[in-house]
Amino acid sequence: MSNKHWNYTEDLVLPHLRGLCRTNPDLRLIASERVVFTTSSPESKVMILSGGGSGHEPLHAGFVGDGLLDVAVAGFVFASPSTKQIFSGIKSKPSNKGTLIVVKNYTGDILHFGLAAERAKAEGIPVELLIVQDDVSVGKTKNGMVGRRGLSGTAVVHKIVGAKAASDSGATLEDVAQLGRDVISNLVTIGASLNHVVIPKKISSADDEIVESDSEDEHEGLKEDEYEIGMGIHNEPGVKKSSPIPTVDSVVEELLVYLLSESDKDRSYVKFDKKDEVALMINNLGGTSNLEIYVIQDAVCKKLKEIYGIVPVRVYTGTFTTSIDGPGFSITLLNVTKAGGDNVLEYLDYPTTAPGWNSAISTAKWSAGETENFVVEDPQAEAAYPTSQVKFDPEVVSALLEAGAKSVLAKESKITLYDTVAGDGDCGETLASGSNAILKALKDKDLELGDAVKSLSQLTDIIETAMGGTSGGLYSIFLSSLAKSFKHTEKAKGGFQVTLPVMAAALNDALESLFKYTRARTGDRTLIDGLEPFVRTLSKTNDLGKANQAAFEGSESTRKLDAKFGRASYVAKEEFEQFESEGGLPDPGAVGFAALIDGFTKAYTKLGSKL
Numbered sequence: 001m002s003n004k005h006w007n008y009t010e011d012l013v014l015p016h017l018r019g020l021c022r023t024n025p026d027l028r029l030i031a032s033e034r035v036v037f038t039t040s041s042p043e044s045k046v047m048i049l050s051g052g053g054s055g056h057e058p059l060h061a062g063f064v065g066d067g068l069l070d071v072a073v074a075g076f077v078f079a080s081p082s083t084k085q086i087f088s089g090i091k092s093k094p095s096n097k098g099t100l101i102v103v104k105n106y107t108g109d110i111l112h113f114g115l116a117a118e119r120a121k122a123e124g125i126p127v128e129l130l131i132v133q134d135d136v137s138v139g140k141t142k143n144g145m146v147g148r149r150g151l152s153g154t155a156v157v158h159k160i161v162g163a164k165a166a167s168d169s170g171a172t173l174e175d176v177a178q179l180g181r182d183v184i185s186n187l188v189t190i191g192a193s194l195n196h197v198v199i200p201k202k203i204s205s206a207d208d209e210i211v212e213s214d215s216e217d218e219h220e221g222l223k224e225d226e227y228e229i230g231m232g233i234h235n236e237p238g239v240k241k242s243s244p245i246p247t248v249d250s251v252v253e254e255l256l257v258y259l260l261s262e263s264d265k266d267r268s269y270v271k272f273d274k275k276d277e278v279a280l281m282i283n284n285l286g287g288t289s290n291l292e293i294y295v296i297q298d299a300v301c302k303k304l305k306e307i308y309g310i311v312p313v314r315v316y317t318g319t320f321t322t323s324i325d326g327p328g329f330s331i332t333l334l335n336v337t338k339a340g341g342d343n344v345l346e347y348l349d350y351p352t353t354a355p356g357w358n359s360a361i362s363t364a365k366w367s368a369g370e371t372e373n374f375v376v377e378d379p380q381a382e383a384a385y386p387t388s389q390v391k392f393d394p395e396v397v398s399a400l401l402e403a404g405a406k407s408v409l410a411k412e413s414k415i416t417l418y419d420t421v422a423g424d425g426d427c428g429e430t431l432a433s434g435s436n437a438i439l440k441a442l443k444d445k446d447l448e449l450g451d452a453v454k455s456l457s458q459l460t461d462i463i464e465t466a467m468g469g470t471s472g473g474l475y476s477i478f479l480s481s482l483a484k485s486f487k488h489t490e491k492a493k494g495g496f497q498v499t500l501p502v503m504a505a506a507l508n509d510a511l512e513s514l515f516k517y518t519r520a521r522t523g524d525r526t527l528i529d530g531l532e533p534f535v536r537t538l539s540k541t542n543d544l545g546k547a548n549q550a551a552f553e554g555s556e557s558t559r560k561l562d563a564k565f566g567r568a569s570y571v572a573k574e575e576f577e578q579f580e581s582e583g584g585l586p587d588p589g590a591v592g593f594a595a596l597i598d599g600f601t602k603a604y605t606k607l608g609s610k611l
């Protein structure tokens with residue numbers, strides 16, 4: 001296991017807090033005590049203080065802000081802050097009503113926060129301690145004495161009690177504490193991880209020799225193909241390790257059983273009745289990509305609905321409670337109904353300036369919509385394609401498209417090889433995807449080939465949908481411009497049959513339109529090296545064979561050209577040398593275009609004069 005981190009010449013906690021305070025002018029930092037508090041909350045309210053070991057950011061200081069926490073106290077990474085620090089935090093925000101301390105159920109936290117609370121009470125400061133226990137991985141038999149761990153449900157508790165204290169000026173400390181207890185008793189969380197985490201190491205000075213910290217060996221990380229259900233946020237063991245790594249659907253299904261199964265007598269911590277409203281939080285433990293965390297959320301919502309008939313009324317997705325850069329995620333469910341119903345929703349929706357809470361949707365907006373009502377039909381789907389009296393011969397055009405598509409597919413592996421060196425390796429796949437989409441459209445008879453304008457507009461849609469990247473954009477613009485040229489001519493002269501000379505003129509128009517969107521011209525090592533000679537030659541000669549030859553020669557010429565556009569322009573020259581034996585590395589897009597035209601030409605030659 002080798003989590004790589006930058007080296008730091010000071011403990012990370014203080015610079016992290018400094019960085020955080022720079023993002024919100026309301027925040028103040030007691031550096032010596034690692035205490036962050038907000039200046040914007042009035043003394044008349046119940047103060048909400050939280051804290052614990054660092055390494056779980058944005059928990060806890062990231063939750064300090066209007067409508068949320070008033071104070072946060074940061075310990076060293078994965079270690080509780082001292083009683084002195086916590087007491088300093090309590091004193092930093094005096095309140096007529098007292099302070100509610102939200103703390104995760106870890107021994108060190110309980111001891112230090114509890115002692116600080118006792119010390120504050122001894123000074124006459126009203127203090128209540130709210131201990132968060134939301135983990136379900138450790139069952140009742142094992143967690144008897146210690147209780148359940150505090151995980152990302154802590155962020156949900158922060159949000160609700162913070163909003164209550166900020167919005168309800170009549171609320172007493174006990175009112176807020178009781179709401180917190182009601183929430184905690186209806187909260188369940190479980191995580192899944194692909195590995196342990198390593199704490200970024202501190203070196204004594206920048207010019208010190210970087211010595212591998214032996215702490216990396218302390219943790220027996222997971223094996224390459226292993227995952228762990230229920231791992232804690234400090235590498236604590238979970239409920240089980242398993243391999244191989246499953247699909248996300250499968251691990252989600254497994255996790256939901258721990259959260260929701262009523263037959264698991266060692267768990268079943270919260271009962272979710274059919275009518276109960278549920279809030280869902282998908283938490284990134286720090287090392288899951290933003291791309292994946294929403295995929296995971298999608299899987300959770302799908303399984304919740306399919307298996308349990310649960311459609312959450314609130315869905316939160318993001319990085320709320322980390323374990324440094326933990327490669328995993330956790331699922332938190334709150335039974336809103338049993339925790340307090342609409343009030344709880346209003347507190348979840350209550351606005352906040354704290355960066356740790358990333359959802360700012362009002363209750364009105366949530367009530368207007370439903371979390372599963374977002375899929376809509378494309379209004380364009382029914383939009384009619386433009387029609388015309390510009391005629392193609394359907395059989396001929398169908399044969400050309402089929403031959404062109406198959407010719408490109410025959411070149412896919414070569415194009416991919418070339419683009420793997422010159423680009424990002426997806427050009428072959430992109431062109432193949434477009435070719436297969438055209439072949440499918442021909443097979444399904446989705447193209448109205450007799451109408452040149454309509455069929456070109458349909459092809460534009462197909463190419464746009466099937467092909468991403470630069471190629472997709474270029475081909476779509478070109479086809480759309482070709483249709484526009486025919487439509488323009490029809491407006492001036494009425495309907496007509498497309499012949500080769502007519503096509504040649506329209507191709508010229510389309511090329512001029514394309515040139516508005518790219519500065520690439522012949523000689524710049526792009527597909528233009530094939531397209532431009534093809535169009536110019538066809539216009540000059542009305543001979544598709546000569547135009548095809550020009551496209552091929554243009555494509556071949558790119559073997560000796562330096563790239564000025566696209567990703568190829570970033571590739572070191574040495575990368576190209578391996579292709580010297582075949583005369584140099586050609587531009588993949590130009591090779592693809594030449595293959596397309598070659599397919600057209602072979603079919604056209606077979607079929608004769610009309611298009």
Ligand SMILES: Nc1ncnc2c1ncn2[C@@H]1O[C@H](COP(=O)(O)OP(=O)(O)O)[C@@H](O)[C@H]1O
Nearest residue numbers: 427469470471518520526527565566588589590
């Ligand atoms: N600015 C440009 N103008 C014309 N063609 C370009 C340009 N940039 C790249 N290309 C062409 O696009 C091809 C790469 O296509 P593709 O893989 O779809 O692009 P991407 O790099 O976006 O994935 C290149 O081989 C080149 O022929």
Ligand SMILES: O=C[C@H](O)COP(=O)(O)O
Nearest residue numbers: 052053078080106108109
């Ligand atoms: O981050 C960890 C907790 O806040 C404190 O853990 P501890 O009880 O091991 O000190």
